[in-house]
Amino acid sequence: MLTTHHLHHLHHHRGSTAIELDKITNLNTLIVEINSHVALFRDMLIHVGQAKDCPELREKIRKLRRTCVEAFKHTAQILMPQVKSAMADGILTDNPHLVLLFYMAQLFLRELVKSYRLIQVVPMDMSGYYENRAGPSNLGNVISQILLCKQITPDFNEEELCSITKDSQDIAMLLSEMQEYMPQHEAYLERNAALDTNGPWQAKRRQNYICKNMSLLCCVSRPNYL
Numbered sequence: 001m002l003t004t005h006h007l008h009h010l011h012h013h014r015g016s017t018a019i020e021l022d023k024i025t026n027l028n029t030l031i032v033e034i035n036s037h038v039a040l041f042r043d044m045l046i047h048v049g050q051a052k053d054c055p056e057l058r059e060k061i062r063k064l065r066r067t068c069v070e071a072f073k074h075t076a077q078i079l080m081p082q083v084k085s086a087m088a089d090g091i092l093t094d095n096p097h098l099v100l101l102f103y104m105a106q107l108f109l110r111e112l113v114k115s116y117r118l119i120q121v122v123p124m125d126m127s128g129y130y131e132n133r134a135g136p137s138n139l140g141n142v143i144s145q146i147l148l149c150k151q152i153t154p155d156f157n158e159e160e161l162c163s164i165t166k167d168s169q170d171i172a173m174l175l176s177e178m179q180e181y182m183p184q185h186e187a188y189l190e191r192n193a194a195l196d197t198n199g200p201w202q203a204k205r206r207q208n209y210i211c212k213n214m215s216l217l218c219c220v221s222r223p224n225y226l
Helices: 002-013 020-044 055-088 096-121 139-148 156-179 184-190 203-215
Strands: none
Touching: 020 055, 020 096, 055 096, 055 156, 096 203
């Protein structure tokens, strides 16, 4: 991430405009926020199945997960056009924001897979918590009630599993897009020396990693009441 010194250097030696500096500063802020959100998401998952686990915690986890996904999407929408433009102009730069966003997205995808499995193993009865509130995706229930002419009680654990699957697909797509522009030397940081002694990981191996994580979720079906 660029420091104040780097920003000063850019301003005086590269002729960066105020707008360009604002973009860098904004990306710095977004990256720091995502890092904090992902760390908090991981910490919250530690309490699943423990004494602090409760419907309120599950709702906080759900909201934070959605915040993380939207933050990744928003940051990628700002960053990727800049990276692609630089590549199109033949500028092969080591973009620290891209590298950080890629690694954080990898970590978040792992946490999404973990959260999916935790909900499967340790489901939470949310009926009392949500009895006067709509679930994460209530539209399907409303349509089903109209068509079937009967009240349907939503299964919030199943809805969460479906929502996590969709979020995982979105993050995997971002990773697939970003990996094409990752500097090759960064792959050394991903390598486990005990398992791989043949040099940097190539893009194909990164793709296999993403597919491996997504395969854990690919068999999920929609709830039968939607």
